[in-house]
Amino acid sequence: MGNSKYIRWFEEISIEDIPLVGGKNASLGEMYRELTDKDIKIPNGFAVTAEAYWHVLETAGVLEELKGSLEGLDITDVGELAKRGIKARGIVLDAGIPDDLWEEIKEAYDTLSEQYGPDTDVAVRSSATAEDLPHASFAGQQETYLNIHGYHSLRDACNRCFASLFTDRAISYRVNNGFDHFKVGLSIGVMKMVRSDLASSGVIFTIDTETGFEDVVFITGSYGLGENIVQGLVNPDEFYVFKPTLKEGYRPIIKKMVGSKDIKMIYGRGDSRILTRNVDVPMADRKRFCIDDEEILLLAKYAVTIEEHYSKKKGQHVPMDIEWAKDGNTDEIFIVQARPETVQSMKRKDVLETYFLDERSDIVVNGRSVGDRIAAGKVHVIADVSMLPSFKAGEILVADTTTPDWEPVMKKAAAIITNKGGRTCHAAIVSRELGIPAVVGAENATEILKTGMEVTVSCAEGDNGRIYEGILPFHIETIDLKGIEKTRTEIMMNLGNPEEAFALSMTPNDGIGLARLEFIITSYIKVHPMALIHPEKVEDDAVLDEIEKVTAGYENKEDFFVERLSQGVATIAASFYPKPVVVRMSDFKSNEYASLIGGENFEFAENNPMLGFRGASRYYDERYREGFALECKAMKNVREGMGLKNLILMIPFCRRIEEAEKVLAEMKKNGLERGKDELQVYVMCEIPSNVLLIDEFSKHFDGFSIGSNDLTQLTLGVDRDSEILAESFDERDEAVKRIVSMAIQGAKRNGKHSGLCGQAPSDFPEFAEFLVREGIDSISLNPDSVMKISLKVTETEKEMERGQ
Numbered sequence: 001m002g003n004s005k006y007i008r009w010f011e012e013i014s015i016e017d018i019p020l021v022g023g024k025n026a027s028l029g030e031m032y033r034e035l036t037d038k039d040i041k042i043p044n045g046f047a048v049t050a051e052a053y054w055h056v057l058e059t060a061g062v063l064e065e066l067k068g069s070l071e072g073l074d075i076t077d078v079g080e081l082a083k084r085g086i087k088a089r090g091i092v093l094d095a096g097i098p099d100d101l102w103e104e105i106k107e108a109y110d111t112l113s114e115q116y117g118p119d120t121d122v123a124v125r126s127s128a129t130a131e132d133l134p135h136a137s138f139a140g141q142q143e144t145y146l147n148i149h150g151y152h153s154l155r156d157a158c159n160r161c162f163a164s165l166f167t168d169r170a171i172s173y174r175v176n177n178g179f180d181h182f183k184v185g186l187s188i189g190v191m192k193m194v195r196s197d198l199a200s201s202g203v204i205f206t207i208d209t210e211t212g213f214e215d216v217v218f219i220t221g222s223y224g225l226g227e228n229i230v231q232g233l234v235n236p237d238e239f240y241v242f243k244p245t246l247k248e249g250y251r252p253i254i255k256k257m258v259g260s261k262d263i264k265m266i267y268g269r270g271d272s273r274i275l276t277r278n279v280d281v282p283m284a285d286r287k288r289f290c291i292d293d294e295e296i297l298l299l300a301k302y303a304v305t306i307e308e309h310y311s312k313k314k315g316q317h318v319p320m321d322i323e324w325a326k327d328g329n330t331d332e333i334f335i336v337q338a339r340p341e342t343v344q345s346m347k348r349k350d351v352l353e354t355y356f357l358d359e360r361s362d363i364v365v366n367g368r369s370v371g372d373r374i375a376a377g378k379v380h381v382i383a384d385v386s387m388l389p390s391f392k393a394g395e396i397l398v399a400d401t402t403t404p405d406w407e408p409v410m411k412k413a414a415a416i417i418t419n420k421g422g423r424t425c426h427a428a429i430v431s432r433e434l435g436i437p438a439v440v441g442a443e444n445a446t447e448i449l450k451t452g453m454e455v456t457v458s459c460a461e462g463d464n465g466r467i468y469e470g471i472l473p474f475h476i477e478t479i480d481l482k483g484i485e486k487t488r489t490e491i492m493m494n495l496g497n498p499e500e501a502f503a504l505s506m507t508p509n510d511g512i513g514l515a516r517l518e519f520i521i522t523s524y525i526k527v528h529p530m531a532l533i534h535p536e537k538v539e540d541d542a543v544l545d546e547i548e549k550v551t552a553g554y555e556n557k558e559d560f561f562v563e564r565l566s567q568g569v570a571t572i573a574a575s576f577y578p579k580p581v582v583v584r585m586s587d588f589k590s591n592e593y594a595s596l597i598g599g600e601n602f603e604f605a606e607n608n609p610m611l612g613f614r615g616a617s618r619y620y621d622e623r624y625r626e627g628f629a630l631e632c633k634a635m636k637n638v639r640e641g642m643g644l645k646n647l648i649l650m651i652p653f654c655r656r657i658e659e660a661e662k663v664l665a666e667m668k669k670n671g672l673e674r675g676k677d678e679l680q681v682y683v684m685c686e687i688p689s690n691v692l693l694i695d696e697f698s699k700h701f702d703g704f705s706i707g708s709n710d711l712t713q714l715t716l717g718v719d720r721d722s723e724i725l726a727e728s729f730d731e732r733d734e735a736v737k738r739i740v741s742m743a744i745q746g747a748k749r750n751g752k753h754s755g756l757c758g759q760a761p762s763d764f765p766e767f768a769e770f771l772v773r774e775g776i777d778s779i780s781l782n783p784d785s786v787m788k789i790s791l792k793v794t795e796t797e798k799e800m801e802r803g804q
Contacts, residue, residue, distance in 0.1 A: 343433055
């Protein structure tokens with residue numbers, strides 16, 4: 001090592017060597033040198049330098065011919081681009097690899113084979129010398145060859161790598177980014193293959209790819225070699241881990257989603273020329289996660305270490321895009337690539353742009369959302385590359401999957417929809433760079449959507465990307481975060497859907513004043529908790545089958561409830577960490593509980609469920625006590641297992657002091673003791689008894705959250721669900737305001753937190769003004785009202801200071 005002209009081993013390379021070995025190899029060298037002693041496993045290998053590429057062209061004397069092949073090229077003419085690309089690649093392929101260079105590559109390969117075994121299998125990867133610059137990601141522009149072993153295959157793969165500097169997509173990309181074709185060289189990385197064909201592999205981002213939320217590690221994974229994820233041929237598993245408490249030694253896996261993973265790429269057979277092939281994944285494996293919790297946490301730790309290393313080197317936060325692979329022979333997990341993330345980290349952080357859909361229609365197709373925008377237009381289904389020239393600007397591109405060769409056309413699309421792929425696939429990466437919405441992994445989009453159909457693509461509603469029928473109206477709100485004044489009154493948010501949490505955390509706020517469990521239970525769990533605990537009481541076989549289907553992959557059905565509820569709540573708590581997040585324990589009415597799967601066997605019909613068996617009364621009753629224990633177990637996991645101590649628990653509809661005592665005793669029995677380990681417990685202040693006995697309730701709770709909806713209903717005696725009495729239901733009525741005032745003053749008198757989480761201040765700015773003048777501690781609003789009401793609060797506080 002060290003006396004070769006064109007070879008540099010990973011241990012000889014650092015990130016400063018991009019001009020010599022390109023971004024991929026420089027990064028691998030940097031990690032191999034600096035991070036292997038921090039227990040990060042990186043396969044060994046070597047780089048064939050960019051000087052070798054220029055040596056190839058000079059030795060064959062083809063540089064002028066190569067320049068001529070691209071002269072005057074119009075890259076918008078897809079047919080012409082393809083013709084010129086073939087010619088340019090042919091010139092480089094015909095040039096071949098000179099003998100002196102080949103001798104050096106062969107010698108390095110022999111040394112690698114001494115380390116890993118004769119005829120060792122390697123990955124041969126292109127690394128362009130201008131790639132992974134902050135403003136231009138060259139990812140996927142050149143070729144990679146896997147499962148290469150023996151001299152003949154290695155020489156051929158190296159030759160093809162050099163030629164791949166002139167793939168159509170790479171030519172087009174350089175022109176668009178202002179790079180001179182002949183100032184960009186190509187280095188080749190030759191590294192030991194990790195036998196992920198026998199296990200799994202994937203991609204990691206140390207930032208949320210859609211919102212730019214920086215406190216998570218986002219991991220995707222599927223079975224087999226990693227090319228399928230990058231190319232978007234599989235819908236992978238997805239995992240999110242929360243960085244701040246991971247660093248403190250907790251286990252904060254805040255989200256897990258199983259992907260369909262229907263195929264996997266494995267090694268080709270024996271000495272066949274087919275080096276890799278795709279095979280079907282057995283159904284049982286598709287339904288379970290491709291890595292376990294220990295491996296998820298290990299990958300997250302690797303990712304945090306890599307991010308910290310690069311950030312320290314740069315002197316600023318550098319989110320990373322990392323590739324990982326698990327070796328099926330040894331069960332070890334390796335990092336095989338890392339580069340700076342190039343989209344979210346370049347976004348302006350001082351302006352918040354939010355898209356809102358003004359109307360909704362029937363949803364035609366669903367998938368994973370990429371970005372947070374909305375677009376509308378005519379569908380154009382592209383079945384294969386030959387149809388690309390017919391695509392018109394402003395249409396919505398619908399395809400099975402996309403490859404880098406499609407990029408010239410993708411730039412013209414209003415939105416992109418693919419059947420296959422996860423959020424780290426090619427279509428997702430490119431649409432993010434272009435700032436257009438995409439829905440990936442939409443399964444059967446190419447069958448359902450027809451060319452010429454008018455649709456609206458919405459990625460503005462959380463993880464779930466939706467394609468609606470017809471052209472729907474939408475609007476964009478832009479907030480200049482620099483001009484926002486901090487209010488004395490805390491401005492919090494009401495939130496039910498964890499999918500919206502990362503994005504909403506960007507809005508100026510003081511935390512979450514009301515996080516509802518009901519959305520998580522109906523959307524992610526779907527089954528009545530008592531049906532999971534006592535399946536023997538479920539009488540209908542069809543319902544039992546449905547429970548089996550929903551809880552697939554979980555032997556213990558109670559674990560399913562606890563894990564799903566934990567992750568939903570943890571996503572919200574992590575998004576706003578370390579600000580307070582007040583989570584209300586379940587407050588379904590008996591008729592709502594009955595509509596959950598298996599619910600009919602555990603609920604009874606009530607004439608007025610709104611005033612019936614709901615909230616606190618259920619928690620210590622034999623009919624639901626075991627279900628409440630599961631809720632407590634989930635909350636305990638969020639606080640103690642994941643370290644999210646910003647979680648405050650809240651008890652709804654607590655009618656009497658004796659009831660408060662029973663509920664707190666039940667919580668303590670389930671490991672949630674008020675005051676222990678900083679646990680605060682609030683109570684909803686939504687029944688006149690809560691206000692009339694506020695001094696007594698104060699002895700049992702740390703704060704009061706006024707539920708103006710129920711309090712109005714019970715003060716005025718108006719059924720809030722009655723259409724006939726709708727006009728009589730008014731939170732601004734003098735009686736309601738007086739009882740709200742009593743609640744605020746009572747909380748103050750007892751030194752307890754007072755907040756309001758009902759609908760009123762979101763709808764009526766004058767009600768928000770009233771609350772501020774009464775001296776409330778916090779107002780919790782619907783997210784779309786936050787900015788409008790914040791301005792009203794600021795104005796009121798200033799008037800109060802002036803004595804008006």
